Amino acid sequence: MGLVHAEEMTLNIGPQHPSTHGVLRLKVKTDGEIISEITPVIGYLHRCFEKHCENLSYEQVIPFTDRCDYIAAMNNSFGYVLAVEKLMDIQVPERVEYIRVIMAEYNRIASHLLALGTFGLDVGAYTPFLYMFRDRERILDLFEITCGARLLYNYMWVGGVSHDLPLGFMEASYRFLDEFEKNINEYHNILSYNKIFIERSADVGIMPKDVAIDYGVTGPNLRGSGVKWDLRKDEPYSIYNRFKFDVPVGTGIMGSVGDCWDRYWVRAEEMQESIKIIRQALDKIPREGNVHEALPKKVRPPKGSIYFRTESPRGDLGYYIISDGTPTPLRVKMRSPAFTALSALSEIATGWMLSDVLVILGSLDIVLGEIDR
């Protein structure tokens, strides 16, 4: 090996490429099929999120947070409104807390379904993708009957939510959860335990614990490397301390800890945990209550700043908000988990084959809207 050294070829993967999950461009140096250098080039989806925030009122920022991580819009606005509420010291009604958790967990499932499905696509399996979209569709239907939107909800408001749960939501939820739990086994049969799938993803793109921590990788990617770190558990926000759920971590069942299969598996297990949380929330939610009760007349936080982080489907999603006492934030900074995950790509994917690099990229589950902001 290494005796024959041909010229290295520079290859641009993206920005238009089927598996860059958006408009990412990877500048790679290839030695045959082996990738010897990866440089992610980002910014094709930059929409001046943070600059926009400096010119909009606090409520008007919410739709923009939705558009950052458009796959998990609920979770993104959830983090933002929690930060603003903390800054303003608002206590929201019980019912609102529960509704928010239910929505956030539903969106986590929807996001993970997309992540797993597209990961399957990267490996070349087409059918699981559509199986997962079938179930994702039903979650989006639930969102639709609640707030009318299917992708960008603008549902979480400072001090409440835009709409109360509609009639029939609970029944539809229970029905969906029962059926969905069975469907997860279907995914395992068609994808997770498929021999070819394991060959392609186990022992590929291993992200050791220390590399993950050094790069600030969070969320399922960090847990895939075997670190038990989940803000819902370790730094409970909202009412997450009331629910019983586990934090699945990668154990290297099929290969070694921190490989692509582990990251995939952690997401699949997290869907189970989300189901548990939603069930508990549905059981405990106060049946009555006005969701608009705590809405402030004017969202004008006192002077000060806050950094608040929540666990989005992609990891620690932090908002740093500086308020100067006006209705417009002085600065909103978003700490995007997908950004840190992408930064670790060149570390873990260099030296693998072209096909593996795209699989590793898929296993990191990045959303370019959030990286470029």
Add this chain to the structure above:
Amino acid sequence: MTIDNIIQWFQSWFPVNVMVLFITSVLIAAVVIFAIMAVNALVAVYAERKISAFMQDRVGPMGQGPGLHAGKWGLLQTIADTIKLILKEDIIPKAADKKLFIIAPFIIFLGAFIALAAMPFGPYLIASDMNIGIFYILAVSSFGVIGIILAAWSSDNKWSLYGGMRSAAQIISYEIPAALSLVSVLLLTSTLSMQGIIQSQAGTVWGFLPNWNIFNNPFSFLAFFIYFIAGVAETNRTPFDIPEAESELVAGFHTEYSGMRWAFFFLSEYGNMLVVCGLTVVAFLGGWQSPIAGVMEGAWWGLFWFLTKLTATIFIMIWFRWTFPRLRVDQLMNVAWKILLPIALFNLFGVAIWTLLVG
């Protein structure tokens, strides 16, 4: 009906120059084979769409009402697609090697097309029953890889180049186990003629099973699977579709092709499926022989059985495609060289011993 039959038949009516007759009848055969390929593509594309849809909990192409019609149950979908492809702009990249770029799809097509000349569709339906039929098909069906490499090279696109490189390595590797498992069949049939291979599979074996090569002995049973796996790899279909791996190489060797040129790649992919499945049916599944000896035999029943078996094997290929993920390029080579090839060699040895000792 072979070409020779056509010539004789013509000769009895128009006693003209043999050369003229020969060319006419070859042309007739060519048109028929082209029609078979085209119809196969039409049906197979529709089947692929519908089967994939049913596997994925979708409905697939459907009639969509006036104006947007794809026929009842989307039956006209493939025809609509074909019309669309014909009407599309024909784009040749500036940097492409124009001559090779134009010729490449036809070379790929030719590989599948001329292979069908020796394919027995029924007891009397074969364009040319050569005495080296199976050898001929093996030889010409790997002709297509030249077209793939030409297409990849002439496109002047890095993705295409990758696809071409992968394809060349893949098809050449998989030829070997495929050929070896066919050779083990030839030991049983002791003929290279396609019709001869089928005729030798008449009757029953083990008392109740049809005497097809797949049931003849345990080794040929294994050879069937080796051949079929290698065959799937030769047609570049999932799980061996790395030359056009959509999520990796955009579209592999045909990235730069559009319109009808692209359609030729498509046509030849389905043509190759036809060749590989046809060869599987002939070599292992008794060709046009009826599954129950002595029942429903004859020229037309032969055609019926052949097409039934062909459809079943094509269905399995489609089934594979919509179930499996894709192998990586080195894993693909491992499967060929480290798994299939040793088993195929062992198999050949086993069949040889079997023919010597048992039958």
